[in-house]
Amino acid sequence: MSQNTSMQLVSKASSFLLSKDEQNPNNVRRSLKANIMLTGRINRLDDNLIVNCQLIDTESNAQIWGEKVTLKTGDILKIEEQIVSSLLASLPKRFKKEELSSKSWSDNSEAQAHYMKGRALSYGSTQEETELALNHFREAIKIDKDFVAAYVAIANEKQVQAMFATDTRADIFNEARLAVQTALRLDPNYAEAYTVDAMIKFYQDRDWDAAEASYKKAITLDPNNANALIRYSFFLATLKRYDEAITMAEKAVVIDPISISSLHNLGWANLLDENYEEAEKAFSDALEIHPNWIWGYVKRSYTHMYRNQCDLADKDLNKARNLIGDWGSELLESCFIFVYDNCEITEKKNKAIERYLTRVTESNYGDPIAMGLVYNAKRDFDESIRWHQIGLDEETNSFYMFTLDYVYPKEILLDPRFKQMKRDLNLPQ
Template identity: 25%
Template sequence: MLPFANMSADPENECFSDGMTEEIISTLAQVSDLHVASRTSSFAFKRQALDIADVGRRLNVGTVLEGSVRRAGSRIRVTAQLVKVSDGYHLWSERYDRELDDVFAIQEEIAQAIVSKLRAELLEGAAQPLVRKATQDVEAYTLYLKGRFYWNRRNEGALERGVECFEQALAIDPGFTLASVGLADSHNIFGFYCLRPPQDAFPKATAAASRAVELEPGLAEAHAALGYAQLYYDWDWDAAEASFRRAIACDPGYAMAHHYLGNHLVAMGRMAPGKAAFREALRLEPLSLIVNAGLGWAMYYAREYGDAVRQLQSTLEIDASFGLAHLWLGWSYEQLGRAEKALDAYQRAHIHLGGAPLATAAIARAQARLGNRSRAAGTVLDLEAETERYVSPYDLASVYAALGHREETFTWLERAFTGRSHLLVFLHVDPKFDSVRADPRFEEMVARVGVPPIPEDAA
């Protein structure tokens, strides 16, 4: 399904057309035996002038759904058409002119029409609605769509606006589970991107995800969001893995559940099954930026730096503005001894991540590798003095490790532990700390974090 075009006069309504597309994709993905390209893969084609045959080939699908949304006041017009990739034949088309209150019915009718054309044998149960009516309130639903629109942008300002939308949606309908999941996902990203202190971000994610699980135990997204906080903040390894596997059981096609499970397995030092989980996520979402980059990230921790470089370069071929891919590419270049290439990658990450301190720290580390020790030391002192934005103690410790300042490295690792830095779950497998790995304090820190010993047969 291609993103529905926003034909409204107000560009702000793009969040509505995008959100409607995402909800129809999610609905169709619930139909057994129906292969549906994910949201992230489909949206890679937004605003691209590609023919249907090319889209079908790249997404490995036989049919493509495209359309548009025009919203004016309380009225909405949706046009949709289902096109066969092989010959461009229109299998189905329809136009809906309705009141905005009918948006749920429109989504259901489109989904039912697609199923009837592609999977006639499934119509035995067609009397039951396909669309999951998470809320009946159009205002709450519109706020949710706006929240997801901002969440998908993944920058600090957009995430803040997304949180406001999810909270407003929940104020209208406290039982709106998808809005609770959106809130949990937002706080998890605040924590993972080091945009907020862990103790500010992850507990809020836990509260929102737990509420969603309580209200809708079969919702894969809720279990996955809960597992994320259990992994990165609670350091409850068994609970996190159970949540991820429960999410997969609820919806085996939910790529992010496999992606998050890969995070967990890599943290446990189980590299082979970890990479396998990332590859399954990639099979489900072949054009997702975070899924593509995630596999390269896992290869870095597996110390397969050449493979990691190739995977992350491939990710950047999809979208050269994806900051995390630049950051993780720099990690691998750094370990390959290519400090100049690492510095270039980190500088690009700094631009695309909005000057995030984690990218600034990476630049300082590359400067240290290049022998620009005074510049690196000055940067890390500036980061220590930063008061406007959160700076992860783990990142500061990594700069001191690159400078060979052992005492400062452990001082900041101790502060990372006190602040419950999520990156500590990777300390025992992170090459950035190889220079202090033989120090008894290193193993003591790993033991305090509580990550189980790496299995002897782990690869």
């Protein structure tokens, strides 16, 4: 529907947050700001699946479109295609694009099954889940070599894999790049392919002009793609173009009003632009919906810290710690130290630094930038510079940290070595 209609779609992640009791037109309109909802019901009768679905106007509660499909259980993938085809064929003309984009499914049911299994595992929390998702996407394109969405899914998942450092960056991004190029050869107007292409150019090539061109192309092809808007907003914030970043983030929230990604990005852009009240509101809105979001408490603690509300900052970190347990990621632990340092919570800071440097050493570190931040809190700026240089040499994905002026003391920001690193990255000083 995103590819083939002019509808502004709320993401599945947001819509699925509504409880069963809330899944009615009035709540959808109030909670998601949506004036149309697609709903349905599946019943099993012996070996048959009976699927009823409707498109409903949430203001008038009137049905715009409806479909009933009965198929054998083994034909489940055909139901998806039949429903989508029927919906697109019978939608009122005002919703349709003049030229339809390619389908996001395969006509081969086996290829589609692999794709759907991969999507279920996509963005896995473990290296194993990520690899399983990739294997399903690879099987999908073996069966259907023209399956555009599966190629894009491979490229996207490879970038997730890069976070786990399961292979060299070159090998990881080479497969992603080939997959995107294949997708764009098959369909040069597939919007999501340009979003992933932009991410490759941003994180791997560090070609800011090329990355921005791809982000803009993705948004031109699909102005209602929240993921493209979020990614582009993060890109703009990295280049310190905060007004533009906030504009993109606000558009993403309109499209996807209750997801962590959209609200986090709005909070992040405002935080960097020193709009601390707006940042706190965005993080708080997200935490109201996602009360177990660890990074939300950490990021909100920054907004308190910068307004000298250190008791509230410490309270948020305590909530985060209760959710994390004894240890989180290296970056997460360095963020605790950063807040303790700036809020002058000295005892907690010293204990956290000692624990960090006992646990993370020269021989087992995973995040050199996080190590540099810990040495900032120790006031060992030469050692901090050394670790940042290691991060630069290792082509860390965390290079965006170099533009976060609020993270660094003046001794680092004014150091000629640090300035040279930013010039090497072609980042704004």
